[in-house]
Amino acid sequence: MAQAPEKFVSSYLLYLLAASSEAASHQFHARVRQLGLRVPEWRVLACLFDQDGLMITQLARFSLMEQSRMTRIVDQMEKRGLVVRRSDAGDGRRVRVYLTDDGRMLSTQLVFEAKEHENRLLSALTPADAERIKPSLLRLLDALNSSLISND
Amino acid sequence: MAQAPEKFVSSYLLYLLAASSEAASHQFHARVRQLGLRVPEWRVLACLFDQDGLMITQLARFSLMEQSRMTRIVDQMEKRGLVVRRSDAGDGRRVRVYLTDDGRMLSTQLVFEAKEHENRLLSALTPADAERIKPSLLRLLDALNSSLISND
DNA sequence: GAATAAAATATGAAATTTCATATAAATTGA
DNA sequence: TCAATTTATATGAAATTTCATATTTTATTC
Numbered sequence: 001m002a003q004a005p006e007k008f009v010s011s012y013l014l015y016l017l018a019a020s021s022e023a024a025s026h027q028f029h030a031r032v033r034q035l036g037l038r039v040p041e042w043r044v045l046a047c048l049f050d051q052d053g054l055m056i057t058q059l060a061r062f063s064l065m066e067q068s069r070m071t072r073i074v075d076q077m078e079k080r081g082l083v084v085r086r087s088d089a090g091d092g093r094r095v096r097v098y099l100t101d102d103g104r105m106l107s108t109q110l111v112f113e114a115k116e117h118e119n120r121l122l123s124a125l126t127p128a129d130a131e132r133i134k135p136s137l138l139r140l141l142d143a144l145n146s147s148l149i150s151n152d
Numbered sequence: 153m154a155q156a157p158e159k160f161v162s163s164y165l166l167y168l169l170a171a172s173s174e175a176a177s178h179q180f181h182a183r184v185r186q187l188g189l190r191v192p193e194w195r196v197l198a199c200l201f202d203q204d205g206l207m208i209t210q211l212a213r214f215s216l217m218e219q220s221r222m223t224r225i226v227d228q229m230e231k232r233g234l235v236v237r238r239s240d241a242g243d244g245r246r247v248r249v250y251l252t253d254d255g256r257m258l259s260t261q262l263v264f265e266a267k268e269h270e271n272r273l274l275s276a277l278t279p280a281d282a283e284r285i286k287p288s289l290l291r292l293l294d295a296l297n298s299s300l301i302s303n304d
Numbered sequence: 305g306a307a308t309a310a311a312a313t314a315t316g317a318a319a320t321t322t323c324a325t326a327t328a329a330a331t332t333g334a
Numbered sequence: 335t336c337a338a339t340t341t342a343t344a345t346g347a348a349a350t351t352t353c354a355t356a357t358t359t360t361a362t363t364c
Contacts, residue, residue, distance in 0.1 A: 007202040013270045016289040017173035022216050023296040025166050050159040063173050072156040084301040092344040093329045111160055118165045124295040129288050136281055143276040245312040245359045
């Protein structure tokens with residue numbers, strides 16, 4: 001029941017990655033929506049928690065989405081009072097996005113909950129898996145970003 | 153450069169999973185679009201390659217998307233001649249989706265390419281990682297689906 | 305064997321996302 | 335320095351996606 005079909009898909013690496021990401025995020029994303037945020041907005045808050053004043057383009061890249069979509073997400077977050085735009089002093093093309101007090105409170109709370117949730121996830125794994133998973137994913141990301149896998 | 157901001161996000165499990173999934177899929181998904189398909193359509197083809205005649209609901213679950221969206225994706229694939237709907241003999245509510253000859257050719261070709269691509273990905277990892285990644289993700293999925301991580 | 309509930313799919317309408325491109329500012333290079 | 339590029343953001347319009355719910359068929363319960 002609720003079992004993926006046999007053969008190809010259920011052991012295909014890209015499926016396993018997408019499905020794991022989906023399943024691992026499911027519960028926390030429900031919490032995010034419970035707070036009236038959408039997932040992309042939470043991602044923006046998390047990025048700005050780490051480094052306030054990021055550019056639209058950077059936010060888009062770190063949040064894994066397109067620039068024009070990020071522009072609109074920042075629009076909404078700004079209307080909602082979670083962030084403010086300020087144009088960069090030295091380069092007028094750049095728009096830097098800053099947390100408001102409200103935004104900072106919310107991001108602090110959510111980052112806290114995210115860490116708790118992550119700990120619960122990790123504790124559901126075997127100790128060996130729990131210890132290895134993040135380093136392996138980091139190495140995978142590194143392999144993907146550096147060599148980008150030859151296409152020839 | 154193109155480095156995620158320090159601190160929280162760049163080592164957050166849900167970020168690493170989403171980013172890995174994204175990065176690992178990027179190249180192959182570009183190939184899918186090159187063939188005039190969208191990613192959800194490729195997922196349907198892959199599911200039906202494994203098991204023809206799946207229901208809309210099953211396709212939606214395996215393809216990680218909502219039922220009403222899957223209904224519309226099947227609409228488009230049907231218009232395009234990749235699949236056909238047939239209502240289930242024994243249960244009139246169920247709509248079963250079958251590959252057409254064109255759909256089967258395309259799915260066969262793409263599954264072949266997907267396996268090639270997967271091999272290239274795996275060969276970019278260390279042998280230890282390459283050997284472990286799928287089993288670990290399967291265990292992660294299993295842990296997530298079975299216990300679903302207590303929420304109490 | 306009706307009545308009620310559940311399951312599977314479809315659909316209208318609103319919202320979001322994408323795509324191409326516009327706008328504006330900075331950089332390059334002749 | 336001026337024209338041509340490049341970079342950063344925004345935006346209109348089309349397409350997709352979501353949400354709530356309708357429709358249809360099967361299962362359950364009394």
